[in-house]
Amino acid sequence: MRRGSDTRLIHLGALLAAAAIALSFPSMAPSPYEITVGIAILNYAVLSTSWNFVGGFTGYISLGHGAFAGLGAYGTGLLVARAGLPPFAALFTAAALVALIAVPVGYAALRVRGASFVIVSIALVLILLLVFQSWASFTGGSRGLVVPRPFPGMLRAEHHRTFYFLFLALLAVTLSAWWVIDRSRFGMGLKAIREDEDKAQSLGIPTYSYKLVVFVVSAAFTALAGGLYALWFGDLDPVFQFSVLGGAYMVLMALLGGVRHLYGPLLGAVAVGYALEYAKVEYGDTPLHLVVAGLLLGVVVMFMPDGVIPAATALIGRFRRSGETSIREVTAAELRERREQPNRTEVKDGERSGT
Amino acid sequence: MSEAAPESEPAPSLATTGLTKAFGGVTALDSATVTFHHGKVNALIGPNGSGKTTFFNCVTGMIRPDAGRTAYRGRDLTGRPPHRIARAGIGRSFQLCRVFPRMTVLDNLLAAVRPHGLAGQLARSGRREETERARDWLTRMGIEHLERAEAGRLSWGQQKLLELAGVLMSEPELILLDEPAGGVNPALVDRIGDLVRELNAEGRTFLIVEHNMDMVMSLSDHVVVFDRGRPIAQGPPQVIQSDERVLGAYLGI
Numbered sequence: 020m021r022r023g024s025d026t027r028l029i030h031l032g033a034l035l036a037a038a039a040i041a042l043s044f045p046s047m048a049p050s051p052y053e054i055t056v057g058i059a060i061l062n063y064a065v066l067s068t069s070w071n072f073v074g075g076f077t078g079y080i081s082l083g084h085g086a087f088a089g090l091g092a093y094g095t096g097l098l099v100a101r102a103g104l105p106p107f108a109a110l111f112t113a114a115a116l117v118a119l120i121a122v123p124v125g126y127a128a129l130r131v132r133g134a135s136f137v138i139v140s141i142a143l144v145l146i147l148l149l150v151f152q153s154w155a156s157f158t159g160g161s162r163g164l165v166v167p168r169p170f171p172g173m174l175r176a177e178h179h180r181t182f183y184f185l186f187l188a189l190l191a192v193t194l195s196a197w198w199v200i201d202r203s204r205f206g207m208g209l210k211a212i213r214e215d216e217d218k219a220q221s222l223g224i225p226t227y228s229y230k231l232v233v234f235v236v237s238a239a240f241t242a243l244a245g246g247l248y249a250l251w252f253g254d255l256d257p258v259f260q261f262s263v264l265g266g267a268y269m270v271l272m273a274l275l276g277g278v279r280h281l282y283g284p285l286l287g288a289v290a291v292g293y294a295l296e297y298a299k300v301e302y303g304d305t306p307l308h309l310v311v312a313g314l315l316l317g318v319v320v321m322f323m324p325d326g327v328i329p330a331a332t333a334l335i336g337r338f339r340r341s342g343e344t345s346i347r348e349v350t351a352a353e354l355r356e357r358r359e360q361p362n363r364t365e366v367k368d369g370e371r372s373g374t
Numbered sequence: 375m376s377e378a379a380p381e382s383e384p385a386p387s388l389a390t391t392g393l394t395k396a397f398g399g400v401t402a403l404d405s406a407t408v409t410f411h412h413g414k415v416n417a418l419i420g421p422n423g424s425g426k427t428t429f430f431n432c433v434t435g436m437i438r439p440d441a442g443r444t445a446y447r448g449r450d451l452t453g454r455p456p457h458r459i460a461r462a463g464i465g466r467s468f469q470l471c472r473v474f475p476r477m478t479v480l481d482n483l484l485a486a487v488r489p490h491g492l493a494g495q496l497a498r499s500g501r502r503e504e505t506e507r508a509r510d511w512l513t514r515m516g517i518e519h520l521e522r523a524e525a526g527r528l529s530w531g532q533q534k535l536l537e538l539a540g541v542l543m544s545e546p547e548l549i550l551l552d553e554p555a556g557g558v559n560p561a562l563v564d565r566i567g568d569l570v571r572e573l574n575a576e577g578r579t580f581l582i583v584e585h586n587m588d589m590v591m592s593l594s595d596h597v598v599v600f601d602r603g604r605p606i607a608q609g610p611p612q613v614i615q616s617d618e619r620v621l622g623a624y625l626g627i
Contacts, residue, residue, distance in 0.1 A: 204487060205495040211485040214474035221434060221468075222486045222544045223460035 045183050051176040054183050058251065060292035061186035063272060065244040067284035068193045070269040072237035075197075075278035076206060077230055078213035079129070082266045083140030084241050086147050089260035090117045091242025092249035093151060093158060096166040099250075101157075106169035110246040114239050121238035122231070129230045132216070141263055148261035164255040182251040189247060190285070193240050198281055200233070209233055264309075268295075271312060275319050277326025286327060291315060384411035384596075386447065387548055387579050388433060388464070393442035395428055395603075402428040404603035405442065410596065412447065415570060415580045417590045417611075420600030421624055426583045427469055429600070430552055434466050435459045446548065461488070465546030469553050469583075471537050475526030479517065479536055482525050483508035486543040511539040515569075531562045538569070548579045555586040567593050591615060599623065 048054050070084045094113030098104045104112065128139045151158045158164060170178060200206040211219035212226050220226045249255055259265070269284075272291045276283030291312065298308035323330040389409040395402050402425045410416040418426050431437045433444050435456040443452045451459055460466075474482050480500070487504050489495045512518040515535040520528060525536060534554065541549060554570070555563045567589055570580055584590050590597065591611045598608040601623040607614060614620055 199496060202498050203496045204484075204489040204499045207481065207485045207487075207499040210477065210481075211474055214476060215472055217436065217456070218468070218472045218474065219485070220456040221436070221460055221466055222540065223457050223488050224485070225455075225457045227455075 041187055045180045051179050054176075054179040056293070056296045058179065058183050058186055059296060060289055061183065061190055062244055062248055063268065063292040064285045064288035065186065065190050065193050065247075066241060066265075067269045067272040067276075067288050068190070068197060069237050069240035069244060070266075071273045071278055071284045072197060072200070072233050072240065073230075074270065074273055075283070076200065076209035076213060076233055079132075079136055079230065079234075080270060081128075081140040082137055082263060082270060083128075083143040084237070084269050085260075085262050085265035086140075086144045087117055087121065087238040087241040088245035088248070088265060089144075089147060089151070089257070090120065091245030092255055092260050093164065094242065095246035096164050096249045096255050097158070099166055100164065106167075106250050110243065110250065113246045114242040117242035118235050118239040121235045125231045125234035125238075129227065129234060140266070144261050144263050144266060148257055151257040151261060158257070159255070161257065166249050166253045166255065168253055169250050178251075182247070185247060186251075189243060193243075194281060194285070196236070196240070200236075201281060205229065205232075268312065271316050271319070273326075275315060275323075275326055277328035279325070280328045283326050283328050290327075384414060386410070386445075387412040387414075387416070388581060389445050390429075390433065391443050391445075393429070393432055393444065394440045395425075395432055395437065396440060401603050403432065403439065403442075406600070406604045407442075408598055408605045408608070410579070410581055410598070412579055413574075413577065414595040415574050415582065415593055417594035417597045418581060418583045418600060419585075419587075419590055419597060424600040424623075425603040426600055427552060428603075430466065430550055430583060433459075434464065434550065460544060460546070463545075463547040464550065465541040465544050465548070466550040467534075467537050467541055467552055467554065469556070471530070471534050473525040473528075473533050473536050473540065475524070477525055478522050479512065479525050479528070480505070480508055480521040482536055482540050483511060483543040486540050488544065508539075508543060511542050515539045516565075531558050534558060534562070534566070538566075542573070546578070548581065549573070551580065551582045551584075553584055554582060555584055555589050563589060 044057055045054050048057070066084070066088060070081065073079050073081055073084075091113050094116055095106075095109045098109035098112055099106055102109075124143060128136060128143070131139060152160055154160070155162070168178070170181065173181065200209070208219065208224045208226075208229050211222070211224055212229060216226055245260070268291065272287030273284040274287070275290060276285065276287030278284075294311050294315065295308045298311050302308070319326065387410045391407045393403050393406040404425075406425070406429065418429065420426055428437070432439045433451075435451075435454050435458070438453065443450060445451060446459075446462055446464060449462065451462060454462075474485060477485065484500050484504060487499070489497065509518055509521065512521055515538065517528075517532055517535050517539070520532065525533065528536060538551075538554075551570075554566050558566065563586065570582070570593060574580055582590070582594065594611055596608070597611050597614045598605050599614060599617070599620050600606070601619075606619050606623060607617045609617075
């Protein structure tokens with residue numbers, strides 16, 4: 020029990036420290052450029068956390084989440100540019116529309132498991148890419164869609180700063196939603212699906228409805244990230260909005276950090292996002308950033324299939340446990356207590372046999 | 375509960391009529407019509423490949439029968455998805471025991487809790503009442519000291535007990551056990567047998583597929599024998615033991 024409240028304090032402290040750094044980052048940044056890197060990383064973090072609603076809870080790996088980001092971006096852009104909606108009304112309307120679209124998409128895609136689901140999700144992105152490229156009269160096609168700025172009078176630096184905080188707020192909301200589901204009974208059902216879907220169903224969990232609901236929630240958050248990006252960046256091109264690569268980045272970041280953890284995708288986004296931006300700046304137009312991403316994916320899959328967070332906790336746990344099992348003085352009271360609960364040693368046996 | 379029903383006319387529990395399932399050219403279930411008794415320990419036996427597991431999978435909705443109907447206590451369940459059948463009060467274990475391997479033992483049980491309404495869905499998992507109920511089941515199985523261990527790291531026998539605890543947590547009236555004594559040491563076979571007897575005395579109906587004849591004969595009130603996808607004999611264990619058709623099916627005479 021004591022250790023439980025200790026870790027809770029540590030968590031809270033780490034959370035406050037991270038929040039303080041994130042909030043003060045814009046005022047410490049030497050130039051607006053650093054703020055744009057911050058925005059890019061926050062955008063990745065929201066996307067990856069949104070992806071993790073499906074990937075982390077249910078274990079269904081979607082490579083097609085780029086489609087929902089693209090639809091959110093184009094939906095927002097088109098509602099502002101063509102329908103004249105106020106920017107933030109457009110953002111939420113677009114996310115709601117994407118959630119609606121995600122219902123039939125999920126209905127079809129979630130019928131298949133494993134590799135088939137991955138293929139179906141990729142197909143969705145490629146279809147949308149073709150549609151948005153060919154339907155140039157409406158979407159602007161490959162020439163792009165210019166989205167009017169939401170704050171017309173604002174200077175560029177101030178614009179970046181504002182969007183940095185908007186992305187940070189969206190990240191906070193997305194993380195909170197993931198946290199609520201993670202500790203809920205609904206979340207427990209979703210995790211049961213990840214472990215053994217047939218078994219979950221045999222216990223009475225309506226697996227199909229559960230998957231569909233969380234898929235729609237995931238799509239809606241992804242669309243919000245895409246829409247906010249559209250309002251910030253102001254120029255959309257189908258090739259970048261509907262890219263399999265975008266979806267693959269979300270997967271890579273979540274896997275790198277650890278899909279079973281609230282902060283896994285965020286951590287992955289900071290690492291991968293920074294590496295990508297660095298490679299782009301230093302090596303310009305070469306595809307080196309893709310090599311970096313590929314290498315990272317390789318390292319994760321080979322050495323840390325559960326991500327950085329579990330790998331790190333396992334390492335810490337190893338040090339702690341070695342302290343526990345080494346020979347040391349034991350008081351008679353401790354011995355008596357231990358004898359009264361013979362179970363504790365057995366737990367350790369169980370843990371040891373698995374490691 | 376079982377005492378209330380007269381011995382001659384037990385109330386029907388699970389019942390099938392003309393249940394048929396073929397895999398390619400192999401007929402696993404051949405128009406099987408069978409009724410199990412409510413409040414009793416029922417056993418389903420038969421040689422390998424006689425369709426016992428296919429029968430389990432059909433009545434629990436895991437696979438769709440080609441023809442025939444399934445009913446539970448008079449209510450038609452044909453073609454329902456597995457979670458609906460579970461919610462109708464039928465729980466099951468799997469032939470090769472299945473737990474959620476990367477969840478803790480306690481979470482394995484908490485995952486079997488059925489929430490109601492949106493508020494229930496989003497409520498925190500593992501509230502006091504649920505956790506206490508889960509711990510009670512773990513204590514009953516004798517694995518309460520493992521509640522924080524990862525389920526996949528338990529021994530085979532412990533996993534079998536955990537699977538049963540999980541099924542019980544979902545509060546079924548009828549429990550289908552597919553080879554509860556499979557791959558388990560003799561002491562644990564006795565233990566599982568005792569548990570079944572106790573749980574039956576508390577009002578739960580059992581249907582057990584099992585190859586361990588000692589267990590079947592000592593435990594069950596009603597035995598159904600399958601051969602080539604259909605029942606060839608049924609009755610109390612004493613009668614079944616001396617039935618010529620049963621001996622023929624097992625020994626190939």
